Amino acid sequence: MNDSFSVRQFHPDDIKQVVSINQRCLPENYPDQFFMGLHYHAPKAFLVAEYEEEIIGYIMCRIERGISGFGRMPVKKGHIVSVAVLQTLRHKGFGKALITAGMEGMMGYGATEFFLEVRKTNEEAIGVYEKLGYSVRRVLRGYYRDGEDAYLMVKKEEVIQEEGATDE
Numbered sequence: 032m033n034d035s036f037s038v039r040q041f042h043p044d045d046i047k048q049v050v051s052i053n054q055r056c057l058p059e060n061y062p063d064q065f066f067m068g069l070h071y072h073a074p075k076a077f078l079v080a081e082y083e084e085e086i087i088g089y090i091m092c093r094i095e096r097g098i099s100g101f102g103r104m105p106v107k108k109g110h111i112v113s114v115a116v117l118q119t120l121r122h123k124g125f126g127k128a129l130i131t132a133g134m135e136g137m138m139g140y141g142a143t144e145f146f147l148e149v150r151k152t153n154e155e156a157i158g159v160y161e162k163l164g165y166s167v168r169r170v171l172r173g174y175y176r177d178g179e180d181a182y183l184m185v186k187k188e189e190v191i192q193e194e195g196a197t198d199e
């Protein structure tokens with residue numbers, strides 16, 4: 032990864048840059064309080080990416096309790112609410128780094144699986160999520176305000192077993 036690139040936790044002073052990136056990259060925009068609310072809810076899973084000392088991307092997430100999408104037990108799920116990287120800096124691995132760090136942040140709150148909604152036509156983001164191990168679980172008809180369908184994509188936490196460890 033490039034030396035000029037890093038990922039760190041969002042700080043309230045970053046709000047203007049993050050809102051600006053959200054507005055430039057996505058049709059789903061929110062008031063400042065929505066971003067701040069997610070920061071207070073799960074600060075370890077609201078991250079910004081910096082490149083050459085400028086904020087160029089962000090990911091914000093929510094921890095939700097529910098029934099596992101992979102079994103029947105109650106679990107904590109990590110919801111990727113929004114993620115974006117400035118257009119001119121895409122395809123450099125920055126999005127993947129942000130999403131991976133966001134999932135680590137969510138695991139810090141006990142999330143054992145992850146999910147997100149993505150526009151059916153957003154092939155680029157779907158491709159990135161698939162690379163990261165997400166798969167389409169179902170179609171959410173008319174999910175977006177303009178009537179477009181979403182894919183619900185899900186991923187289970189990968190338990191990395193230490194060498195020599197057993198399941199017992």
Ligand SMILES: CC(C)(COP(=O)(O)OP(=O)(O)OC[C@H]1O[C@@H](n2cnc3c(N)ncnc32)[C@H](O)[C@@H]1OP(=O)(O)O)[C@@H](O)C(=O)NCCC(=O)NCCS
Pocket residue numbers: 056057113114115116117120121122123124125126127128147148149150153154155156158159160162
């Ligand atoms: C989704 C987004 C954050 C990805 O950011 P990015 O920095 O371009 O992603 P990366 O460069 O880290 O790509 C990650 C992986 O996906 C792959 N990938 C990238 N673009 C792809 C495409 N169009 N099709 C298939 N795979 C793709 C890359 O090859 C990379 O895999 P690799 O590391 O093995 O090479 C970015 O496209 C974006 O901001 N889009 C607009 C906002 C948006 O749609 N957000 C998601 C809403 S749900």
